[in-house]
Amino acid sequence: MVDSALTILHNFRRWNPKETKSNSVNRNLPVIWQPPRRNALKINTDGSYVSRSPMGAISCLIRDESRVLCDGFARFVRTSSILQLEALALLEGIKHVQERRSEVFEYESDSLEVVNTINSSNQPLWEVNAIILEVRDLLGRLSNVSVAHIDIGANQAANWVGKPETKFSFFGVGSQPSSKSLKFTLF
Template structure:
């Protein structure tokens, strides 16, 4: 009798594992659907008349502590004003790469003569940091301050998260 119970217990254990696996798969599929719907594709929008739009983005490779950043500046018609890219070494993290790209993009906007700037970034931690006073206590404090100062050089300056 004991042997039969052991066999049933083994079958039950296999069945429980199978059901748990199915539930986990179902939850993952539901989460994927939620993530897809939450991240709808957003098309680039032209800035309003007399404004420039500066878009920056960066990459980070932790194994080599390096990365790259780029910036694109467009006018109210969507025409390219300027674009640039740069490699970065000795990076702390992705936030630092994003901040370097942001700084370089705003410097490029300054030298190209942009006066009214919509600055679009896709890094939420950097966006939040630039809208707070917490940047002075962050590892990117110098870049945080530099980005904020560069923004003051424009007659109008808006930071937007996309």
């Protein structure tokens, strides 16, 4: 719900700009993905809902400070809401790298509601309660990890990889792209 409101606000401001000196300078600046700090890996996750279906797609991209794609995945999952899908994408991203305990990870998601819920001690909404509690448990086992919100414009690569139509047209139905195919596609 918060993400929807932020999207509406963003679109309103985009199409109804006030001509002031302060925002006329900033409104056309592109939002770009920033690499992680030195010796860290950045994990960007995203979820994409398939309309009129109980299915969605999740994606996870793992890149280093040189912007090199180190690993990643995209897959279809069953879901009942976009919030559940975004939380599931983050959970699966954490599971994907949890055996690499000695590395430093910076997780990013464009779902502000999921990130805020994970970073607080608040009780999660019922529809994502089990997923958020599992994420918190896994994060508690890792020592060098942070979870942050990223603007949707800076999360475009994870967004594109997770789009159901991308998987259908480029990788084939039900396939999981290899790191090589993702490197070729994204860079």
